[in-house]
Amino acid sequence: MEWHPLPRHTIQAGTEVIRHRFRPTGVSTTYGINPDTLARVNAAIPATEAAVYAEDEFTVSTWLRTNVGLRAVAYQVAGKTYSYTEPRFSLSVSPNSRLSLKFAYSRMHQFVHLLSSNSVGLPNDIWVPATQRVPPQRSDQITVGLTYSLPNQLLSVTLEAYHKTLSGLIDYQTGTNFLTNFSRQWENTVERNGIGDSKGVELLVLKTQGRVTGWMAYTLARHRRRFPTIDQNRWYAPNYDRRHVFSLTGQYAISEQVSLAATWIYQSGQPTTVPIAIQENIAGEATAYPPLIYGDRSNFRMPAYHRLDLSLTIRHVTRRIRQAQWSFGVYNAYNQANPFYLDFDRRLVYAAPRQPVGFDYKVVRRAVFPVLPYVTYSLSFPR
């Protein structure tokens, strides 16, 4: 609904209702598990989310605009209702046509949680709902930014900084994940009441005109979180934390029909949790391998991720007057072995058959998608 009560005010309001049906776990087995237990583990979780919102966009003058809004949201799951109000505010100042400044604040609640593995093994992300025992998560974010277009209008520069605080986070308990602890209800494998903190600066330089176009983007960021029950309440980095993210994309138009493009991407390594020591198997346990000793969460960073993609695009018009395009390219042009995940190469040192007296362990990176050439052809049909 949109309403214009006064000349410089635009009020928008609305409502939404979402009916969710989550099923985070689906275990099937031929083993004689008590049907009640299996039904409990596999149970679907129905939930209803309802919200009403209103915001007023107020054009104070030609150079100053504000937007003030409020959203009321309720989430009902298993007889428990969570209800919140979410204020939001933004201010945009444009002293001239080249420069604009902005400030924004918003509070949001999210009724699904992302659970990410934190070990050296295969990465896995799972979305789970807020439930009676797992409250929703909340974020408060402040953003300030400026955009400046250079006088000749060929370049525009955007600089933004943000700070987000998070609460109501969940994460895996130490030593658990869904894939190896499927026998437990997922709510019993997570820690609750975590807090988080994200801050960063983003720079974007954009060139949209001329034979050479493209952009350069750089983000300097830090994400961290902590839980009273993980690592004695010390901060640790979630696995999506990347200190530096840089991308450079350029296109060169050789002619109207032919263009070259290149993209280079660089990201700091992903945090992960690795063992800090090894001990002998002196208890005579059923493995030849010595047990690993783990320390704090996210105590190691994988090597940085980077790759170069190149492409040549040729456009032409077919005999039936349709736009067509050939693209020849190569993904990961210099065949960088970016780690998909880390793994252990484990060997034992034997004094005699079946008598291990030591070990030879090393960490290897498993990489996928080496250099990949490709060809694409696209044809546009006029409407």
Next chain:
Amino acid sequence: MNYCISFVLLLSVVTACTKDLGRDLPFNGPDLVLYGVLSPDSVVTLQVRQTYPPTGRYVYEKGVQTALVYLYEDSVRIEQLRHQQEGQYGSARNTKPQVGKSYYYVVSSPGYPDAYSLPERIPGPVKISDVVFDEAISAPLNSGVPARKLVCTFTDPATPNDYYSIDIAGYSDEKEVAVNSVGLDRPDEFEDGCGFRSNGQSNGYNLSDICFNGQTTTVRVGVELEGPTRPTGIRGKVTKILLRLHRTNRGYFEYNRTFNIGEGLLQAFQAPQVRYSNVRGGYGIILAYNSDTVTIIP
């Protein structure tokens, strides 16, 4: 899960490559590793070992042989244990732990941070009240092998926070047989708070009295009556079974529960497992228990 593994395998086979990480993982040690058992049936001994870096090639040292190992009983230092061999320290006075008293170790050695264990009280006696081993069942793992259901009954005292472990050992004319057993109360991979099968001790079944405090309870296990004898590996018929019931400290239960077995592909899905330890300043475990053993002739 199967689809996920299949997809990952396909992806890995088609496009994957493996390269050395090119650097070692950080290591802050070495630290002391203590491993000991406190039981009224045996003289006090303690294994003192060390940790090793998580990456690289290492041959185990023959224990830490220069440690000072002190044993405390109810917070009073009662003895310095003597080094016996290859990092094993023992009581020169043949000290055996006493029921109801608590014990801990303080260990120091040049080049290592000092380590100590938390006080562990020796649990009271426990008694297997009944054993039934008559019912023939189909072999749970090796088709055609004779197998029987073992039902062990015991009574938990009214005190809370008791833990138990049942171990099954098979023999063929005094040679140990690697018998296969399967828990019949819950799937082996299933941990429900009441108990679980040990991954590290393949014929060990662990229980917490949280589900039967002060009551009589039964444990049901399927046992195959044939298996490879040790050390030759020649298959033999089981002519004797030793059934041991331990009443243990919490550490015994937690140490078994947190065993990190991730082998092969499962390792790729394994979460970082922090092994339970009641040692501070180092690693390892001090197990305390009282036990009862019944001999079964099938």
